[in-house]
Amino acid sequence: MRVQLKERSVEEYRSIIGDEVERIKEFAEPLKGKKVIHLNATAFGGGVAEILQNLVPLMRSVGIDAHWYALEAPNEFFNVTKKFHNTLQGAQLEISPQEWALYEQVCKENSKLIEEDADIVVIHDPQPAAIRLYAKTKPSTKWIWRCHIDLSTPNTKIWERFSTYLRDYDKMIFHLNEYFPKQIKDKCTDFPPSIDPLSEKNIELDENFCKEILRKLGIDPNRPLITVVARFDPWKDLFSAIDVYRLVKKEIPTLQLAIVSAMASDDPEGWIFFEKVARYAGTDTDIFFCTNLNNVGNKEVNAIQRMSTVALHTAIREGFGLVISEALYKEVPVVARPVGGVKIQIEHGKCGYLESDVEKLAEKVLYLLENEEQRKQLGRNGRKIVIDRFIITVNLKNYLKLFLDLLG
Template identity: 45%
Template structure:
């Protein structure tokens, strides 16, 4: 395992964006947990929402006065191919997890656990299925509280795959899901807790940019800033349906020929399948020069994503399955209305007809995009509503508060047991 280094962040910089009550509670729980040590563990330090959250959450928790480390799994391409199969199976896609694949998964979990000689932590948060089996190799003497944070929809998983992962999940002290709907029906999970992920409003991806800067950045990628742009920001993944987004664009273009489409994504180390889907997307785009397909490989970082979202008339998140979809909140924070798949965590962020639209089909998505392109006043009103929705519900400070409350609750249970 590798220890991730993060840049500094100042909690004080976030005060004006929070409600007073949120700030008071954050400081209260930080004092109660003073001296406790926290570990966050996930599969990659870049590419994807979990890594993005941790790049902000970890330094902010430190600035609140708590000790926190962030560890990332080390694994081969073969290992991450297996964990992608597990990810897909848990979201309901029928794939076979062979005995060989299971053995490979367990071997890498054991090797990564051995890399940390001393689990000297009070709270260990394991993100998603890739490192779930680490708990079987803990060497903390039972001192730490272990928490499994699931960012995906496991409501209808492949039964065999779920049984394989559940044998490790049941050993945790608590499990966090984004929505209660994502929890397998009638499943007994320890310390079940529900809260959403979040965005960092002051990160390069979300801070306010001058109009001139936005235009200069997107122009580098061939966007004509004098014409309307629709954008989807996501991994190249079948669940995100980039091919369907191209179908939406082609319908819209028939009635709105000046429109452009940008598909912007990150290629993550824990997603080998992403390259195949990127190539499929490029083949479908063909020689339409109004479709811009760009990734972190050709110069896209958080700043460029910010510029694409800020330059867009409409942002699409046409997911077929979605844990949460942070890109929805990112766009809403920039006052851009979003047309999203009526699925998963997207439904928590978009109030249909208020700050965007929820859709089921390509045709419905195209119709809603056209509505917003034709009515700038409506789009602006939805954008304002979207920003306030995010400010109240989906900022990084609220996410930290939810973690600290859970840690305090688990610590309180431990103290109660000791006093018996």
């Protein structure tokens, strides 16, 4: 399906990036009128949809004929592609011949979304990857696969078959070069994804408004708050987040924990893990589940993050983790495990801390809760790092450079 786009302009970011706006326009000049199609699994839920809902309009604002499509598929398809997601990050699961066949059939049916006159097609993540086999485009069309997950240690058996869907792509983008598959390294490039500082999720909010949002959710804005923003996914290890909270709460009894998430339409497994995490949290009235199920949207997430004392991220595998940059942009220091793209966002001791063990994570969270000046300094540092490296205009410029390279 075609995703409806709101109008945006790169000029809106001049107050943040200054004259970099002019350089972006210069890069885009030779690409004016070129047709670019982005296709991903879903129009709602998860980081990829969040990026595209702002990135595609910005491409249009600099003269590119950019479009965004999302798959039309049954739940059974997303059950299969969730297995792809997990096995390509290393899980030892089996995918049956029937599941492979369903995956290929849905991709074949959705290949009609790719218009024949496209100059560049960008396919995001494993869900629509096989579309390349079936879509009919002109011979000069360039195909890009943008992988948003950690492919450094995939399930070998699954990767051997899945990689056949990628053989005809012209380029592949990963968040980090350590994710490059050795067999296709020559086709790979790396640059990070981005947050949009002007989106509803990141735009500046009045403090009183934020406090009111927290009160509506039952959170006391005058008490310390740890916030975890993550999907209900086994790789996010939300059980460890609760363990960290419990350790710190022994020292700071007034502590609260907010677990913030969106139940994505392409992740049926999320409901299972939501129930498991909720049971693990038990009857603790200072643990709050803030999801779209209780009307928590982007603006509410923004308010919760801004009112957080410390952000926590306990994922054991993470493709990138844009929630890190979201918190840092709001001047909230982050304590996280040093996995995947997390470790290029957090400079240890400068904008947060990187630790692996629950006890060490708890120590760093407690230190920040007890040292306000250090907490504020790390927050200020974090905002600058994000503006320099991880906002949407940087991502836009990286795409423009790649498009220019591919089209010669």
